[in-house]
Amino acid sequence: MRIDSRNKARYLTGEAKKPPPKDPNYTIWVTENYKVKSWLIDSMDPLLMQRFIRLSTAKEIWEVVAKTFYDGSNETCLFELNQKFFSTTQNGRPLSTYYNELVDIFQEIDHRMTSQEETVERVVQLHSAMARL
Structure with a gap:
């Protein structure tokens, strides 16, 4: 909810594409990606953080967490x-x-x-x- 309420869900879905380093929006994208990454990591138990903190994008963290903890059913x-x-x-x-x-x-x-x-x-x-x- 925190991520979507701040209009940052596109960093989880991949809709917010990483621009090339020379693009004027590159710094903004990196900052926003780190912000979403920190929200994801901060919501985890410290033991889990270690498994995901080194992934480079919020989308990668989101996908790996989904594969690790969600089997497609409830x-x-x-x-x-x-x-x-x-x-x-x-x-x-x-x-x-x-x-x-x-x-x-x-x-x-x-x-x-x-x-x-x-x-x-x-x-x-x-x-x-x-x-x-």
């Missing part, structure tokens, strides 16, 4: 949310706090499920993933 995330739902207890907290935590979990599950329902294949994949949970 199955693992849905499983973890399901586990979290079943293990969440009130534990002496106010009912409203407990309720809000459960609502947050359900909203995340709904978001993960609806974002996958783009094609018939995705619906079948989602159905089989939910059956395994």
